[in-house]
Amino acid sequence: MMKYEASTPDEYVAQLPEERKEVLEKLRKVISDNLPKGFEEGINYNMIGYYVPHTIYQAGYHCDPKLPLPFMNIASQKNSVNLYHSGIYSKKELLDWFVNQYPKHSKRKLDMGKSCVRFKKMDEIPYELIAELCTKISVQDWIRIYEESVKK
Numbered sequence: 707m708m709k710y711e712a713s714t715p716d717e718y719v720a721q722l723p724e725e726r727k728e729v730l731e732k733l734r735k736v737i738s739d740n741l742p743k744g745f746e747e748g749i750n751y752n753m754i755g756y757y758v759p760h761t762i763y764q765a766g767y768h769c770d771p772k773l774p775l776p777f778m779n780i781a782s783q784k785n786s787v788n789l790y791h792s793g794i795y796s797k798k799e800l801l802d803w804f805v806n807q808y809p810k811h812s813k814r815k816l817d818m819g820k821s822c823v824r825f826k827k828m829d830e831i832p833y834e835l836i837a838e839l840c841t842k843i844s845v846q847d848w849i850r851i852y853e854e855s856v857k858k
Contacts, residue, residue: 710782715747715754726782729828730754733780733787733836740837744845745777753781753790758845768856777848778840786817786824789836793843795821796851800842804835811835 712718719730737756738747746759750773758775760766767773779790794801808816811832817824825831843851 710752712749712752714749718749718754722782725828726787729787729831730780730782732833733789733831736833736837737778737780737840740840741778742841742844746774748774750774750776751779753779755779758849762845763849775849775852777843783824786826787828787831788825789823790821791823791839792821793848793851794823794839796855797843800839803842804839807835807838808832 710718710721712721715734719727719734722730734747734754741756744758744762745756747754747756749755750757755776756778757773758777760774763775765771765775767775777792779788781788781790794804805816805818811834812830814827814830817826
């Protein structure tokens with residue numbers, strides 16, 4: 707696993723190998739252009755993260771309430787660029803939708819863990835699909851889904 711020490715997304719990207727900088731910048735733009743209002747971008751878990759800030763959800767993340775409520779991350783790893791999306795992990799209908807849509811946007815086999823989608827070929831990242839995925843859960847929806855899963 708690659709680990710970058712950065713306090714801002716721009717610092718994170720600045721440390722990347724040249725061939726990854728453009729990819730991460732494009733992902734950041736796709737996400738920021740499509741993520742519903744209220745999510746913020748920053749660094750969390752040593753990755754570029756998108757989360758619900760304390761100004762909207764004061765309780766923060768139950769594992770560490772000092773942290774804002776995480777939602778989505780992007781990271782440059784050794785052999786791939788990864789997208790981590792908590793909604794895919796938490797909401798089966800969203801996972802099913804994503805798995806069903808993926809082949810319509812990529813010739814590659816989906817390489818996925820529970821919340822992690824790995825892209826090993828930088829020129830084959832399905833940006834349109836990621837853009838659509840970003841629109842699927844609002845901040846309020848995410849807080850509700852999160853609270854329902856934590857209370858179980």
